[in-house]
Amino acid sequence: MARVTVLGAGFMGSALATVAAHRGHEVRLWGTWLDDAIVDAIHHAGEHPRLRIRLPGRIAVFRCDEIAGALDDAEVVLNGVTSEGTLPVLARAWSLIPLCTPVVSVSKGFLADQDGRITRISEAVAAAAQRTIGRQLRWVHVGGPSKALELARGVPTAVVYASHDQEALAECVRLMQTEHYFITPSADLAGVETCSALKNAYAIASGICDGLTLAGRCHEMHNAKAALFTQAIREMCVLVRLMGGDPLTAYDLAGAGDLLVTAVAGRNRRFGEMVGLGVPAAQVAATLAATNELTEGYPAIRTSWDLVGQLADDGRIQTDHFPLLRALHAITYEGADALALLNVLPEVMAATADSQLSVHPAGRGGGAY
Amino acid sequence: MARVTVLGAGFMGSALATVAAHRGHEVRLWGTWLDDAIVDAIHHAGEHPRLRIRLPGRIAVFRCDEIAGALDDAEVVLNGVTSEGTLPVLARAWSLIPLCTPVVSVSKGFLADQDGRITRISEAVAAAAQRTIGRQLRWVHVGGPSKALELARGVPTAVVYASHDQEALAECVRLMQTEHYFITPSADLAGVETCSALKNAYAIASGICDGLTLAGRCHEMHNAKAALFTQAIREMCVLVRLMGGDPLTAYDLAGAGDLLVTAVAGRNRRFGEMVGLGVPAAQVAATLAATNELTEGYPAIRTSWDLVGQLADDGRIQTDHFPLLRALHAITYEGADALALLNVLPEVMAATADSQLSVHPAGRGGGAY
DSSP states (O other): OOEEEEEOOSHHHHHHHHHHHHTTOEEEEEOOTTOHHHHHHHHHHSBOTTTOSBOOTTEEEEOGGGHHHHHTTOSEEEEOSOHHHHHHHHHHHGGGSOTTOEEEEOOOSEEEOTTSOEEEHHHHHHHHHHHHTSSOOEEEEEESOOOHHHHHHTOOEEEEEEOSOHHHHHHHHHHHOOSSEEEEEESOHHHHHHHHHHHHHHHHHHHHHHHHHHTTSSOOOHHHHHHHHHHHHHHHHHHHHHTTSOGGGGGSIIIIIHHHHHHHSSHHHHHHHHHHTTOOHHHHHHHHHHTTOOOTHHHHHHHHHHHHHHHHHTTSOOGGGOHHHHHHHHHHHSOOOGGGGGGHHHHHHHHHHHIIIIIOTTOOSSOOO | OOEEEEEOOSHHHHHHHHHHHHTTOEEEEEOOTTOHHHHHHHHHHSBOTTTOSBOOTTEEEEOGGGHHHHHTTOSEEEEOSOHHHHHHHHHHHGGGSOTTOEEEEOOOSEEEOTTSOEEEHHHHHHHHHHHHHSSOOEEEEEESOOOHHHHHHTOOEEEEEEOSOHHHHHHHHHHHOOSSEEEEEESOHHHHHHHHHHHHHHHHHHHHHHHHHHTTSSOOOHHHHHHHHHHHHHHHHHHHHHTTSOGGGGGSIIIIIHHHHHHHSSHHHHHHHHHHTTOOHHHHHHHHHHTTOOOTHHHHHHHHHHHHHHHHHTTSOOGGGOHHHHHHHHHHHSOOOGGGGGGHHHHHHHHHHHIIIIIOTTOOSSOOO
16 A cells, blocks of 8 residues: 555546555545635535546545645655646645655646747656756656546556656556556657647547538548548657657557547547537637636647647658648638548548559558658 | 449449449449349339439449349459458359459458468459469459448548559559549558458457447446557557568558447447347347348458467467457357456556566557567
C-alpha cells in the first residue's frame, strides 16, 4: 500500500483515484480551484457529481486550499488536470511534492512555451521545474484508450505509461496495475505524448462526418470515415517521428487505439458533430464549456497546426503533408465549410497513387509517408 | 469507355457495377445461379432489391445462363462474388474471359486447397487456372474500407488495388478511379489479401463486446474494444509478414481502415453482437443465412485459425502469439463463453509489459511483436 495523491477532482482525476483505491492504496483526491463544487458534493452526498458513482471509502477528498495536506508524504502523484491546467496546478504543488516522488500524468495536449513555441507537456514541465525548483520531476505520461467513466467502473482498460526514467516507470506500473487496468511501459515518451495530443484533434474529423450526415448534406459515410481515420494515423506517424518518437507508437494503443475510442465516443466527437451540423466551432466550444463539457480537441487542432507551421519554418517538413489537419484547422478556425473535410481524400489518394506507381514499384498498401 | 463485366449481382458486385457505370463504361452485370431472383427483380422493377437503388441505365443485366454473352469481348472483369463462390464461378468463366483481360476481385477470405492447406484466394485461383486453362489470369485484388451500399451511393471511398502484374494494376486503376472512388495501387498482393481475409474475423470481436453490454453482463466498454482493436492489428501484422506481405500494410487502408469499417457497421459486427448476447455462433450464422445475410467473418475465423495452426505445424510461429484469434475461435467454434474475449487483455498486456521492461529498454508504446 502506498500514499497516492491525485491532482484534479474532475472526471479523469477521480477515475484514476478509484483505480488507485481499488489497488489498495491510501488515496487523497485534491480538487483544484475549479473543483470546489465537486468536492463539496462528494462531501455532502458521497457521490461524484459528474461520474455519478460513489467513491470508494479509502479516498479522502481535499479542497483547493488543503493542497499541503493532500501532498504530505505522497509516494506517487497522479496528475489528472487538463493540459492547460497542468502548469498552474504545478505552480502550487512544486514545493509540496516530496523529492523523488514520481508524477503520473494523463494530461493530453501541446503547450506553447514562453517564446510561443509549441512543446510537449513534459518538456514544458521540465523547463518550468528547472526555473522554479532547480530540478526535474520524475515524470510518467499516460497514453492509450481510457475513458474516465469506464475506468471508474472497472471496465478492462489497456494503457501505456511512458517515461525516460525507467525506475520511476517500473515503480508506477507496479503500483498502479490492477486486474482491470493493464499497463504497457514504454520508453517512447515523445511518441506517446505526441499521439495523446494529436488524437484529440484528429478525432474531431469523425464527428464532423457524423454531423454532415445528420444535417442531410451527406449519406452515412463509414467508408470515408475509415479512410480519414487511416489518414489521421499516417499524419500522426509523421509527426511522432519529427518529434523524436518511434513512428510505430502511432499504430498501437497510444495512437490508433486512443484515436479510435475518441472518434467513436465522447466530447470531441460530439464537438465535431455540431461543427458538421453547421454551428461555428467557437460557438460549439463556448456552449460545451458552459456545461463543463471541456473539448480538448478544439485547442489541440490549433496547437497541432501551429506545431506543423513551426516544423515547416524550421525546414523540417512541408505543410502539404498534413492535408487532414489543415482541413480541420480551416473548418474550425478559418470558417471553411465542413464539407472541405471530404476534399482531403482525393488529394491524399492522388499523391499516394503517384508515389506508389512511379516511385515505389514494390510499394505497400497505401501510405505515402 | 471500356466494356466491363461484373461477376455476381449481389450487394458488392452490383455496387461495383454502379461505380463502373458512373465512370462511363459499358457495364454488364451477370448474376450467378444464386442471383436469378435479383436479376428478375431488376428487370421487372428497375431497382436492385437488396441495395434498394435504381441501377444506372448503362448497366445491362444478365441471368446465370447468359454468361457467354456477359463476358463477350470484356476488357475488364470485376469479380464481386464471395470467397467461397469464386472458384465455382470461375469454373464457368475460365474459357470465356478474353486472353489478357484483367480480373479485379473483391472476394475476401482464405480458401483450403485440394490438400486442405489454407491459401490466399489469388493463390487458389492461380493453381486452378494452371490446371484448367494452362495459364494465369491477370489478377488484381481490392482491399480497404468499402461498404457496398455507400459505394453505390457515391460516398467518398478509398481502396487499395494490389497485384503482382504492374501493367494490369495501372490499367485497372486508370479505368476504375472516379471522383468518389479513390484507388491506391500496391504491389503487396500478399499483404493486402491477408488483411482482407483477417479483418472479417477480427471485426467480430467488437460485436461480441457490444453483445455482452446489451446482455447486461458488462458495462459499455469502449476502452476494451479499442484495446482489442489494437491487438487485432498486432496479430494481423504478424500474419501479414508470415504470408510474405509488408507488415505496414496492416496499419493502413487494407488493415486498420477496413477493420474499422467492419467492426463499426455491418453484418460481421451484428453476428458478433448476437454471439455476445449468448446465441451459439452456428445458430446465428444459420439465422443470418436464412435472410441472405452472409457473414464472411464466421468462416474467416475458422480458416484464419487453421492458417495459424498450419504455420505452427510448419514451425514458423507459436499459436500463443494470437490470443485474440484463439479466443474468437474458442467462442465461435468451441462453445467458450463470450466473456473469454476479455481474458485476452491481461494475457497480452502481461506479455507485452514483460518484454518491454526486460528485453527492450528502448521499447515502443506497446506491441510485443
